[in-house]
Amino acid sequence: xxxxxxxxLLTELRKADGTQQDxxxxxxxxxxxxxxxxxGVRNPTVKLMARIEKYFGIPANKLFxxxxxxxNCNKMKQNNKTA
Numbered sequence: 001x002x003x004x005x006x007x008x009l010l011t012e013l014r015k016a017d018g019t020q021q022d023x024x025x026x027x028x029x030x031x032x033x034x035x036x037x038x039x040g041v042r043n044p045t046v047k048l049m050a051r052i053e054k055y056f057g058i059p060a061n062k063l064f065x066x067x068x069x070x071x072n073c074n075k076m077k078q079n080n081k082t083a
Contacts, residue, residue: 006040006064006065006066007037007038007039007040007063007064007065007066009058009062009063010037010038010052010056010063010064011038013056013058013063014034014038017056019031020034020035020038026055027048027051027052027055029048040066043064043067044064049063049064
C-alpha cells in the first residue's frame with residue numbers, strides 16, 4: 001500500500017497520545033512495528049487491532065479503513081433483483 005493517507009486517523013491519535021516509542025510500549029510492540037502499521041506496510045494482528053481500537057475508543061474500521069470495506073445493502077438488493 002503506497003498511500004498512507006488511509007491510516008491518518010491512527011497516526012493523528014497516536015501523535016496526540018505520545019511518540020511512537022511511548023505508544024508502542026503501551027501495546028507491547030516495537031516502535032518500528034507501530035511505524036509500519038501506521039504507514040500500512042504491516043497490518044496488526046486481530047488481537048492487537050482490538051487493543052488499539054479499545055485504547056483509542058475508535059472502531060477498527062475507522063482506524064484501519066484499508067482493511068475493511070463497506071457494503072451498500074441497497075445496491076446489493078437492486079443487483080439481486082436484476083439477476
